[in-house]
Amino acid sequence: DAKTTQPTSMDCAEGRAANLPCNHSTISGNEYVYWYRQIHSQGPQYIIHGLKNNETNEMASLIITEDRKSSTLILPHATLRDTAVYYCIVRLIFGNEKLTFGTGTRLTIIP
């Protein structure tokens, strides 16, 4: 079972920042927080991951709380192409552990 909980769905206006929350209260010190998204039935797309510090790349920013029990994915200027299902996944740092997908958050960008 997935070790994370996410809202089922969210809407965001085009051009605004989309903030997607995730709870992972049982995360351990040797686990990353990963974010993927899936547009329609395409393959899951890697977005970003982090351990305990905030991270930013060309796609998004990841804010992890100090206690690491929750995180927020931020898409700074959402476009219609960001409409997708977003998955927050906890995974061991070491080892080739599988990814356990939950139901994710269906993000709809509104024109």
Add this chain to the structure above:
Amino acid sequence: EPEVTQTPSHQVTQMGQEVILRCVPISNHLYFYWYRQILGQKVEFLVSFYNNEISEKSEIFDDQFSVERPDGSNFTLKIRSTKLEDSAMYFCASSGRPGLAGGGTQYFGPGTRLLVL
């Protein structure tokens, strides 16, 4: 940017037939995975593979399934005798060496849509 590719993109087969789904992982990756997604359901893990051995498999991955790395570039999933319930999108993924540098990030292919009639 390197990417994972899969062939075919679509496959239609008769129940009981064998199918082979192919994946070309990112070139310097050594860890390989197969997942599937039945229409409208979650993405489910099938199997992971490293150093020519299965690392982990799910309960879905029964004796009808097998994986192989026939050469230095391809990674295949074989279903020996397909069933109606095998109809799904099949995704392969690959990753580099896991560790603090984040090398274990899995990158997914676009998928093969398998339809069993």
